[in-house]
Amino acid sequence: MTPRLEKITSRNLDAALSVRVRPEQEFAVAPVVKSLAEAYVHPDTAWPRLITDDDRPVGFLMAFFDIDWREDGTLFRSGLWRLNIADGEQGRGYGRFAVESVAAEIRGRGGKELYVSWHQGENGPENFYLNLGFRPNGEMVEGEIVGVLDIGDAG
Template sequence: MQSLAEAYVHPAGVAWPRLIVDGDRPVGFLMAFFDIDWRADGTLFRSGLWRLNIAADEQGRGYGRFAVESVAAEIRRRGGKQLYVTWHPGPNGPEGFYLGLGFRPDGETSEGETVGVLELEGPEES
């Protein structure tokens, strides 16, 4: 509920909440963001993955990869060239997942989280 509330307090088109389903089974949730003012002064805008939650018993089945690829395709469709994400560092965090998908830490942190970026090359896959 918190994610949906957050999605609708931003201007239209900024937040992109999506339920991840397999057939008729919900398996996860993602929320992306588009063109958020990263520095709050109008000098740097970014798009990326705000939240990604896959049910514990559904992890390791490709749903997370599908979610990230879906966000990447939407960012490309909107003309973006980079996908950003943040994660909590530590042995039980998602760092290995994101690094395995090609994200690289960009040297920044945000509220104690690692900032990662995935370079998006080429046109949207169809």
């Protein structure tokens, strides 16, 4: 496995749009096309990336950096906005690679915590995030549990 992240460009747009989770997981994550539309309207905070392995699209992630969580300028957070690992590519370490890549980017920007939210329920990503060390922080956003991962000292 030699995964890497690629910035979304006209060259790989169709590959990014081809990434689809298993049908029973569609309730838990928006499709890539919605994420790219949101990245377009939030260009200062959204960080969309195609996950490839040997030039094969295996997933998509979108991170966010320094968003105004409370919308009053008192709390800024960074984290994983979306994670779509393609049907047939799950269970191969690509999700862990994505989370570790986002953690490295946040650390490089001076952050010490990585936030994510998830839907509960069968076929949802809760166990994946809990197994990576995320812990619910008691918040809910749009019906999803908010989790946080300590990613260590930025220095």
